[in-house]
Amino acid sequence: MKFETRSIHKGNHITDTNRPVVQPITLSTTFEHENEAGMLYTRAGNPNRLALEELVASLEGGKVAAAFSSGNAAGTAVFQALEPGSHIIAPDDMYHGLHNSMSILFKGIHEVSFVNMADPEEVKKAIRPNTRLFWVETPSNPLLKISDVRKIAEIAKNQKAILACDNTFATPVFQNPLALGADIVMHSSTKYFGGHSDILGGILVGKEDNEFWAKIRTVQRVGGAVPAAADCYWLSRSIRTLAYRMRGHAQNAMVLAEYFLNHPKVEKVHYPGLKNHPGHEVAAGQMTGFGGVVSFEVKGGADAADRLIKDLHLFVNATSLGGVESIIERRAAVEGPDTLTPPNLIRVSVGLEHSDDLLEDLDLAFSKI
Numbered sequence: 001m002k003f004e005t006r007s008i009h010k011g012n013h014i015t016d017t018n019r020p021v022v023q024p025i026t027l028s029t030t031f032e033h034e035n036e037a038g039m040l041y042t043r044a045g046n047p048n049r050l051a052l053e054e055l056v057a058s059l060e061g062g063k064v065a066a067a068f069s070s071g072n073a074a075g076t077a078v079f080q081a082l083e084p085g086s087h088i089i090a091p092d093d094m095y096h097g098l099h100n101s102m103s104i105l106f107k108g109i110h111e112v113s114f115v116n117m118a119d120p121e122e123v124k125k126a127i128r129p130n131t132r133l134f135w136v137e138t139p140s141n142p143l144l145k146i147s148d149v150r151k152i153a154e155i156a157k158n159q160k161a162i163l164a165c166d167n168t169f170a171t172p173v174f175q176n177p178l179a180l181g182a183d184i185v186m187h188s189s190t191k192y193f194g195g196h197s198d199i200l201g202g203i204l205v206g207k208e209d210n211e212f213w214a215k216i217r218t219v220q221r222v223g224g225a226v227p228a229a230a231d232c233y234w235l236s237r238s239i240r241t242l243a244y245r246m247r248g249h250a251q252n253a254m255v256l257a258e259y260f261l262n263h264p265k266v267e268k269v270h271y272p273g274l275k276n277h278p279g280h281e282v283a284a285g286q287m288t289g290f291g292g293v294v295s296f297e298v299k300g301g302a303d304a305a306d307r308l309i310k311d312l313h314l315f316v317n318a319t320s321l322g323g324v325e326s327i328i329e330r331r332a333a334v335e336g337p338d339t340l341t342p343p344n345l346i347r348v349s350v351g352l353e354h355s356d357d358l359l360e361d362l363d364l365a366f367s368k369i
């Protein structure tokens with residue numbers, strides 16, 4: 001079955017004798033012993049979480065999936081599943097929440113090297129005898145840097161290490177890291193999976209149900225950072241339209257990227273769909289679309305960027321991305337002093353409004369700075 005069809009039908013299990021079209025939400029936290037489905041207690045598993053996991057595993061082309069209460073909990077579960085004393089190679093511009101997880105929560109437990117993942121030579125140079133995990137985020141947040149997943153998968157294989165890929169920006173609509181050689185895919189389902197800025201969640205997908213995956217499952221069940229049944233229901237509901245939303249996001253993002261490229265008050269545009277993006281060719285070789293996030297640098301520094309944001313009306317100045325509404329943010333302002341993000345960089349999560357309206361709003365705001 002094709003992606004759109006799987007998105008709609010996978011994981012939708014009807015056991016109710018009323019034969020509802022949509023699998024209902026099972027709110028019960030516990031289940032009568034010796035039930036046919038083997039349900040015990042909702043932290044260990046519930047019908048809606050299993051449905052979501054089955055759906056996302058199918059979309060990513062994986063064997064198994066584990067849903068968590070946030071993207072950070074999902075990413076952190078991978079670090080928790082590693083043997084203490086492991087060395088991790090991660091991107092120097094890694095999503096700052098997971099950068100914090102590694103450098104704060106796992107300080108003294110694992111060793112970490114933050115390197116430029118877009119350069120496979122730098123990745124090789126960082127390898128130590130105890131390197132157990134390579135972490136890739138492509139496109140990266142918020143610089144939209146592209147890492148070559150196939151090349152890093154080869155490096156990881158030689159090292160007998162795990163390759164995990166944060167696929168939040170691309171989504172399985174545009175990129176399947178498991179097919180490119182990764183072992184684990186991570187998502188913040190808060191973003192495009194949820195798609196409407198109203199659910200917090202995360203999910204991991206495994207290529208194989210192996211020894212490492214058993215540890216991930218233990219972290220999920222024993223650590224207990226699991227999503228509520230209702231959140232799993234709403235996520236499955238949102239994912240039914242993911243392919244159509246992603247095409248709209250990417251189409252609008254390309255329109256905006258070209259607008260920024262030609263704007264005299266813009267210094268630089270970061271969008272892998274543009275031919276002048278340093279990762280364009282690699283992106284074109286591993287993605288079928290370039291996603292819905294565009295970053296640009298405003299001439300005149302952070303002050304000019306802040307003024308532009310204040311003069312926009314359709315673009316909401318807020319953290320997060322992946323919703324139907326366009327969201328804009330000067331990232332350096334929220335990432336803190338040690339960020340690699342330029343101070344005049346604005347990240348745009350391009351929504352599904354009509355692009356003419358978005359351009360009109362931008363034109364008006366730019367005319368005021």
Ligand SMILES: *Cc1c(COP(=O)(O)O)cnc(C)c1O
Nearest residue numbers: 070071072095141168188190201
């Ligand atoms: C938001 C985000 C996360 C963290 O997810 P939460 O759901 O906010 O915990 C991780 N990676 C990327 C790329 C993100 O954008």
